[in-house]
Amino acid sequence: MTTRADNPSSVGVVEPQTLHVDGPMPLDCGKQLTQFDLVYETYGTLNADATNAVLICHALSGNHHAAGYHRDDDTKPGWWDKCIGPGKMIDTNRFFVVSPANLGGYNGSTGPGSAHPDTGRHYGPDFPVVTVADWVRSQDILRAALGIEQWSAVIGGSLGGMQVMQWAIDFPNRLRHAVVIAAAPKLSAQNIAFNEIARQAIVTDPEFHGGRYYEHDVVPRRGLMLARMLGHITYLSDEAMRAKFGRDLRDGRISYGFDVEFQVESYLRYQGASFVDRFDANTYLLMTKALDYFDPAHAHGGDLAKAFAPVTARFMVISFTSDWRFAPARSREIVDALVDAGKQVSYAEVTSDLGHDDFLLTMPHYVNTLRAYLDRAAREIGA
Amino acid sequence: MNTQATNSHDGLRDDLALISNWITPGARVLDLGCGDGALLAHLQAHKQVTGYGLEIDPDNVIECVAAGVNVLQLDLDAGLEQFEDNSFDFVVMSSALQEVRRPDELVDEMLRIGRDSIVTFPNFGHWKPRISLGLRGLMPVSGSLPNRWYDTPNIHLCTVRDFETLCRQKQVDIVRRHVVNHAHRSNIGMRTFPNLLGEIALYQLRHHATR
Numbered sequence: 256m257t258t259r260a261d262n263p264s265s266v267g268v269v270e271p272q273t274l275h276v277d278g279p280m281p282l283d284c285g286k287q288l289t290q291f292d293l294v295y296e297t298y299g300t301l302n303a304d305a306t307n308a309v310l311i312c313h314a315l316s317g318n319h320h321a322a323g324y325h326r327d328d329d330t331k332p333g334w335w336d337k338c339i340g341p342g343k344m345i346d347t348n349r350f351f352v353v354s355p356a357n358l359g360g361y362n363g364s365t366g367p368g369s370a371h372p373d374t375g376r377h378y379g380p381d382f383p384v385v386t387v388a389d390w391v392r393s394q395d396i397l398r399a400a401l402g403i404e405q406w407s408a409v410i411g412g413s414l415g416g417m418q419v420m421q422w423a424i425d426f427p428n429r430l431r432h433a434v435v436i437a438a439a440p441k442l443s444a445q446n447i448a449f450n451e452i453a454r455q456a457i458v459t460d461p462e463f464h465g466g467r468y469y470e471h472d473v474v475p476r477r478g479l480m481l482a483r484m485l486g487h488i489t490y491l492s493d494e495a496m497r498a499k500f501g502r503d504l505r506d507g508r509i510s511y512g513f514d515v516e517f518q519v520e521s522y523l524r525y526q527g528a529s530f531v532d533r534f535d536a537n538t539y540l541l542m543t544k545a546l547d548y549f550d551p552a553h554a555h556g557g558d559l560a561k562a563f564a565p566v567t568a569r570f571m572v573i574s575f576t577s578d579w580r581f582a583p584a585r586s587r588e589i590v591d592a593l594v595d596a597g598k599q600v601s602y603a604e605v606t607s608d609l610g611h612d613d614f615l616l617t618m619p620h621y622v623n624t625l626r627a628y629l630d631r632a633a634r635e636i637g638a
Numbered sequence: 639m640n641t642q643a644t645n646s647h648d649g650l651r652d653d654l655a656l657i658s659n660w661i662t663p664g665a666r667v668l669d670l671g672c673g674d675g676a677l678l679a680h681l682q683a684h685k686q687v688t689g690y691g692l693e694i695d696p697d698n699v700i701e702c703v704a705a706g707v708n709v710l711q712l713d714l715d716a717g718l719e720q721f722e723d724n725s726f727d728f729v730v731m732s733s734a735l736q737e738v739r740r741p742d743e744l745v746d747e748m749l750r751i752g753r754d755s756i757v758t759f760p761n762f763g764h765w766k767p768r769i770s771l772g773l774r775g776l777m778p779v780s781g782s783l784p785n786r787w788y789d790t791p792n793i794h795l796c797t798v799r800d801f802e803t804l805c806r807q808k809q810v811d812i813v814r815r816h817v818v819n820h821a822h823r824s825n826i827g828m829r830t831f832p833n834l835l836g837e838i839a840l841y842q843l844r845h846h847a848t849r
Contacts, residue, residue, distance in 0.1 A: 571703070587712075587720070590710060591720045594690065594710075594720075594721070595722060595725075597666075597688075599688075599708055600690075600708055600710070601699075601702070601703055601707075601708050601709045601710065602709070602710040602711055602712070603696070603699050603703075603709075603711045604711045604712075605696075606696075620696045620700070623700050624696075624699060624700050624703055627700050627703040627704040628703050630704070631703075631704070631706055
């Protein structure tokens with residue numbers, strides 16, 4: 256029988272690792288974590304002079320499990336398995352890929368579902384609000400612990416792309432290349448509005464219990480499901496939904512009722528319901544807040560070019576034409592500011608159909624652009 | 639002097655080698671319609687130039703990235719307003735003038751963004767197109783105009799004289815002009831009768847007020 260590990264283009268079965276950090280770790284909100292765990296996975300091999308490391312920053316619903324399988328009979332690989340592996344866009348034959356789960360997450364690094372060290376109870380709503388900059392600081396602790404002086408590249412899509420920008424601003428000497436995919440320099444009012452509806456869906460669920468639902472042995476299923484359904488709409492383009500579902504009816508006829516009739520309704524309910532089983536409501540609240548707060552230009556009077564002044568990394572910025580959540584114009588704001596600041600940047604606008612989630616897929620223009628970029632990054636360090 | 643440029647430019651396309659000769663070392667360059675990035679790659683390697691190429695074709699963008707050239711996938715027809723005044727030493731546009739929707743506006747933008755601008759275009763006033771159209775009644779096809787009328791990207795062809803009339807109207811200073819055949823060689827005939835004998839025209843322009 257062939258196993259997951261036998262697939263030559265897969266990193267195979269991987270085991271998450273944990274870095275325990277005895278704090279204190281001060282956070283932007285003014286609070287601190289006295290201790291925390293960072294859970295991460297690695298793929299590929301770190302070279303002798305530790306120059307071939309690549310950091311993957313995950314987006315809202317991501318975690319440390321970016322590639323490969325946890326068990327040989329897993330049906331689903333990590334969230335970016337299409338792009339990370341031997342010979343793939345992010346080639347583990349050349350790079351040592353590090354994929355941490357962010358603080359505040361679920362089922363990985365320390366988050367609201369973890370035990371508070373003082374009380375032994377779940378953090379729940381007491382878990383401090385973390386920012387993109389906090390995440391980047393914690394990722395830098397992981398970098399040092401792994402003996403890496405400088406990342407060859409830091410790569411991320413969406414909220415992950417925001418972490419990449421923060422890395423380049425806060426730790427300019429710690430990365431050679433910054434790859435920002437389907438991101439934005441800050442959320443628009445419309446983006447924040449969608450996040451707020453998602454949060455309201457969660458906190459008004461009667462089973463939310465002020466964020467202490469763990470102690471009641473329930474989860475705010477309906478709220479989290481609604482939040483995910485709403486989010487999912489913003490990840491897909493109008494055209495993609497039309498192509499996938501049109502106005503198809505599940506049972507072939509209208510029933511003049513309020514149960515699931517259209518295929519798109521069925522799909523959204525399925526997406527929402529399956530999300531509840533693998534995600535945490537408090538984490539959803541935290542992740543959306545981190546998105547809302549991200550705005551590196553704010554400290555510079557709204558001038559993003561000034562925020563980029565310390566940058567020494569070379570940037571590759573990629574957007575997707577059908578992405579309306581973080582449309583190409585948002586990526587061009589990043590590019591324009593980098594140009595104004597006199598930084599090294601390339602920009603590719605990939606023609607796509609699906610929408611925001613296109614960054615997880617493998618359109619040839621996208622893959623070939625990033626492959627060419629990372630090929631140069633690898634050759635710079637002799638990988 | 640420029641006609642000998644090709645030898646020292648290891649495989650660089652002749653017209654790009656000519657442009658390269660006009661660019662000062664260490665300059666900040668914006669290359670409009672940069673193709674596969676050959677000019678910028680050459681300038682980076684040999685003249686410590688920094689800058690960006692603008693290119694709309696995805697395959698060319700990949701070529702640029704592979705060549706280590708900063709490339710921005712943007713449409714020239716969408717405008718260049720995001721670039722600040724006088725933010726580049728040179729703005730270059732090689733063989734793209736005749737392909738854009740409003741060449742006159744793009745030249746204005748080049749002059750605004752760059753201290754100097756370098757423009758090249760196929761000269762429609764060359765005797766061959768004149769004969770093709772004037773005597774044979776056919777749209778010209780030649781080395782510098784390789785496409786047929788129905789598949790050409792050229793929508794605004796002009797002559798040396800047309801272009802210089804535009805420059806005069808805009809009060810643009812022509813710092814230098816170089817007119818070559820399609821093998822990118824020049825001779826005394828082309829220098830004397832550029833509009834009749836030159837197949838490709840190269841101009842270095844500067845805004846009158848900044849001189």
